Amino acid sequence: MPEHDVLIIGAGLAGQRAALAAAQAGASVAIMSKVHPVRSHSVAAAGGINAAISVDDDWHSHAYDTVKGSDYLGDQDAIEIMCSEAPQEVMDLEHMGVTFHRNEEGEMDLRAFGGASMKRTAYVADITGQALLHVLYEQLMKHHETVARYEEWFATSLLLGEDGLCCGAIAREVRSGHMEAFTAKNVILACGGAGQAYKPTTNGLIVTGDGIAMAYRAGAPLMDMEMVQYHPTTLVETGILITEGARGEGAHLLNAAGERFMEKSAPNKMELASRDVVSRAEQIEIDEGRGVGPDGAGIFLDVSVVPRKRTLEALREIVNLGRDFAGVDITREPIMIRPGQHYIMGGVKTDVDGRTPIEGLYAAGEVACVSVHGGNRLGANSLLDTLIFGRRAGEHAAARAASMAMPGVDANAGLRRDAARIDAILARDRDGGGSASPRRVSEIKSELGETMNRHVAVFRNEQGLQSALETIGRLKEEAERAYVDDRGTVFNQDVLGAIELDFMIDCAETTVVAAIERKESRGAQYRTDFPERNDEQWLKHIDISLGGDGGAGRPHITYSPVTITQWQPEERKY
Amino acid sequence: MAEVYDRPPEKFKLRLRRYDPESGDAPYWDEHTVELEPHRSVLEAVLQAKDRYDGSIGIRCSCRQAICGSCGVRVNGEPALACHTHLDAAKAGAREGVIEVEPMGNMSVIKDLIVDMDAVHWKKIQRVTPWLIAKQPVPEREYIVSKESMVDVTQTMACIQCGACVSDCLAMEVDPGFIGPAALAKAYRFVGDPRDDQQFERLNDLAQDPQGIFDCTHCFKCVEACPKDVNPMGQIMRLRRIATSDHHIVDQNNGERHEAALTGLVRDYGLLHEAELIPRSYGGNSWFAKFHPAAGKELLSSLPTALKGVLRGKIGLKTAVFGHKIPSRDLKAVQSIYDKIESRPERYELNLYIAGEDEQLEKPSGDAVAAAVTHESGGKEPDTTEQGGRA
Ligand SMILES: Cc1cc2nc3c(=O)[nH]c(=O)nc-3n(C[C@H](O)[C@H](O)[C@H](O)COP(=O)(O)OP(=O)(O)OC[C@H]3O[C@@H](n4cnc5c(N)ncnc54)[C@H](O)[C@@H]3O)c2cc1C
């Protein structure tokens, strides 16, 4: 049974940054990922990372923009930490080898991004996430003696000691099907978001909310789950993202009449208003019949107004995406986009050191909710979030490990339970053994995603949310009987898909419950039946945990206050 | 552009190479028919078959947009990313219209389309000391380096480690120990980085390794295979040039001398003089080289090959001994190219990453938008849109 000071589940930016920090602090570290680390979805982040590194900039300005972007739901103490530590973090990454784009003077170049009051987004062409992720992986290869890597290992649950402390996890080696219990003094969850609970989404197929669900099942509270970001520019058919960097470089949004409709809702910032604002403006154009395309379901993004040389140099990846996934040369003609699910602001509730209320359990990155993004995340703040809080969690966990002994825990019960769960899935009857005939995992997943995208999207209302909740309840039952074709042990992606479906259903359920609860409009939560922001009643976080008064196995709602340090809520105008 | 969105789904036949390591059976072909719009990807087709008909089909994938590097396979025998290959293009290149999807080559198959990248690809990446060894002292803020240098190494940074180039590398097929295209491209990422302190050490290491930079056979397979325009072969050639021209590294594999001999011969004769190549590669870059003992040994061992060439009429006896002759005017022209290039204060490096930047915009963008908008609202004839997929 492997034993480590710090076990990190997830090897995206948050997980790898945590691993590096913990190893540098002297801890013995294991990092586990269900795919090879460089396949983690952080790789898809295109646009860049925010930091007030320009001499004219000040982290307070970055913090203010973030607070305002969050629609005042972000916790200001956490935002201050993130924004004030950002410049050093970005410099550290530069020193590790990230090939940040330079200006003519050879200094780091910065680009404009939505919701920001000045240019403060550092970038590597439009492969920023990839460059960061690969450079961190270079560092893990360098530190291979102190960081054990468990690549293509799928965590199935967290291990809790008798005292309720978190002391490890159960996982299955994908390649062999072998199940193993990992003991650790601390566990850091860095499993990313839950975008696959939506269809379409900009997120990869592996982004299935595993960490959120594992923590929730272990008793950790989730926070801000109703806050789901729709990105304004995703390809109509596939949901593939066109980075905000495009608008940062000056691209326009046009409706069917060729109008820059952002004039109506954000006359100053235009296309570079916050994402929630832009997505809503687009959806209104579409809903009111001014959309483009065969069903009028799209909006034009016109990059051809950006100088072609600049586009080819700084937006190369989306030139390729346009060509390969939509058949459009974006340097010459507009491309059809629409708002699409992109990011979840909510997640496992943590403090500024990544600690969850369960001792020994940390979370960082998109899986976590510190909360720095509140109701709406600013573009290029998520990579920053993963790195700052990944590092802080790694450092804190290493320090905690140094002061304690390895917890004694009987992992066998957990191991047996998870192995039995997998066996039960494999043994499910294809014809339902008498009762209603079971469905395929893929069908249920598809219905779940479509339901979320219909009712829990840019605009929401009580009726739609209730019907979503009902559907999710049914899907949950169906998922318990869903059958798989693959009965093998080697790379059985089918059975892991069934487990992921359960994880996604938990995420979807808590999202809808929180969205029903919040009877106001703030950030990404826009209720057509409660169209105003209501600070008096709702300037607070919604926390959801399993059990409690909600009844066994049911979500239970509590509230926690928003931390305000220096910025009082104001009306939000762009 | 509406054309792209309007195309109705069509039926496509897929033939998947399957292998179940637990069954004890040999690999086999498995056929499925899927229905998708023609500009959708081969990955989407495989996933449709997996979702609808057989959940046990094994393929690694995540991003669906050619960025995570998971879905390297062979489509109709050629290495590619499944998510980056359009169905219509794949069908056009298919035998009997059936799209064949197989696992990548040069790596052993774990299951179906999943290969063992750790044992080959990642091992080789680890071989090239794949991290920055930063120049000291580390500045307080960022290193001040030229914009061009960062854009330049970003080309190799753009490698998504998909293994498509490794799959069909000819040199690797013959010599599995060859460091290979992806890892050498990764090596350039540090060699070309002005912040790295160990340019010479890295190059010397890769030049002295018999399976290093001089092991590549210039077959271009990796250049064609790469979905990200990393141009691995081009990076290998740059590693060689920097090793030999800038650092004057003379390697034990004779790679440097071979290259010098080759360019020297073309300069002297206007064309390659094959008979002189070996002597010069081993004995030094002059006509007297053939009298060097090392050259003699190498010459003797290559004699059978040369003789075969003469016997089969591939090499004329006269050419074999005296070399090719070209008109002296042409020879002068060739030599003047050398003079011109060698007199440049700095070497020109072609960066293929930023392609087409000097193309002129055909019409002002405002018109393009107006045209597209009218067209969307049902006005004009649709213009045909170029389908950008790769097979
Ligand atoms: C297309 C796109 C573009 C974006 N662009 C930007 C941008 O420009 N700027 C910005 O700031 N943000 C951007 N974002 C958001 C940002 O990329 C993500 O929020 C962030 O990268 C998440 O990082 P992470 O480390 O938390 O998770 P991820 O990178 O998603 O990593 C999750 C890890 O957890 C592992 N894992 C999950 N479940 C399990 C399990 N059960 N067992 C074992 N391992 C598991 C995975 O294998 C993976 O290694 C973008 C997002 C998308 C989708």
Ligand code: SF4
């Ligand atoms: S050009 Fe060289 S590295 Fe590239 S595939 Fe051919 S032999 Fe391999």
Ligand code: SF4
């Ligand atoms: S060089 Fe190209 S083909 Fe080779 S691994 Fe990198 S991205 Fe793939």
Ligand code: FES
């Ligand atoms: S699925 Fe990510 S590269 Fe194809």
